[in-house]
Amino acid sequence: MRRLTDFTRRGAVALLAGGGFALAAATLPATAQDFPSEPITIVVPYSQGSNMSTYSRAVAPVLQDILGVPVVVKNVPGANGWLQVFSAKPDGTTIGVGDPTGQIGISIVQPLPYEVADFTWIGQFASGNQLLVASTAAGMKSLEDLAAAGKPIRCGTFGGLSAGAVQCAMLGAEKGFNISFVNTAGPPEVALAAVRGDIDIGSVGVNLWQDHIASGAVTPIVVWAAERDERVPDVPSLTDIGIPELGALTVYRAVFAPPGLPADRAKILRDALTKAQEDPRWKAFISEGNLDNNFEFSEAYADGLNKAFGAVKAQSELINEAFN
Structure with missing residues (x-):
């Protein structure tokens, strides 16, 4: 399997299409790019009331204060939600919160309009029991x-x-x-x-x-x-x-972004999400809800997901038999 941090061929072509200016913009320091300067949308590909939605709505106002731009949550259940993030401009203004394990399972039994491994995986709020x-x-x-x-x-x-x-x-x-x-x-x-x-x-x-x-x-x-x-x-x-x-x-309450998100912008998002874990509002949310909080926002996060993906794919025959 390709490493999750690799760009897709399509993403690489898109990045190069604008010539030298596009490449330069992707590698400028984040401060020079003034990111973020626009609202950020968190797409949740599940219904309201799900844990993914609950975590997203709790972190949104905290991230808003940390990043200094509006952060809104939008529930778009199913493949349409995942596709909305996959197809978004890789500039950090559209991210998602969802479980990649289930998506890998789906990819075994039916074609998907996106490649799960190609998302930019930012990290996780929790891998919950x-x-x-x-x-x-x-x-x-x-x-x-x-x-x-x-x-x-x-x-x-x-x-x-x-x-x-x-x-x-x-x-x-x-x-x-x-x-x-x-x-x-x-x-x-x-x-x-x-x-x-x-x-x-x-x-x-x-x-x-x-x-x-x-x-x-x-x-x-x-x-x-x-x-x-x-x-x-x-x-x-x-x-x-x-x-x-x-x-x-298991289920991963993971944060992901479109393929090809520049590393400097991914770092800004990871740093903000890590800082959010120390906010009193977030701590109260976790404590009062008695929720999992084994968060991890790092570049190495994708490596751990690769192992989980391998465990699911090892059961491809059984999953196909049960689903069909």
Whole structure:
């Protein structure tokens, strides 16, 4: 696989098309380019209420103060949101927040109008633990129930094939049951589908399940991580059920930009996002929401994503079988 920091051929051609002036502009110090001097748009390719949207809307006013320009958030669910960032001018005024794991999964089963590896990956707010649960209304309460169902287990997904859907497929392969997918609008809708019994299992962020667990509408099956999560300390981890190696197949709340974003502008965005983590408003947001906050904004971030992408692609045959 190409390194994520490489330009696409198209991006390189576009950069050279303007001749010497274009090249010079791309390499001038950021201060000389006066970046940012225009509003920045954060495109979220998920519905409102999703963790991606929540993180984006919390960081926007903090970034606005740090960068000195308006920062707005726009929800554009699905491939259209990703494509909007991919096709934007690579000047730093359009960025996105989304999960690349699910996008790599989708690229295995259907062609995409963009290459996931070619985005400029700025970093992440968090790589969050997912919680896979079973729907009480669908008559599922345990791994044993899933294995004994004698029919494909319906797993909630969104945007085509989410990271949680890949996790469902992996769990089914390891524990002996087949998966079919039910598409929804986003993570909150996966949770509601489980409550209604429209799906048998679903895997989204831990906090989205808390109230439904308390009401008895869903039963937690496994925390998708090698270690247990303190928010649901009694729920087994992947290590507890014998498959710790699948912990890399997690969700990343990643920040990305169009292919070909100049390195100096990427650095300004990384520095601002890192500084935002120290803002009292951001700290209160994380603390009050009991949210994951293992942030990383660095040039090396793309290297770690390459490993996650490799883990997903290694399961291409299984993902294709489950999705089709």
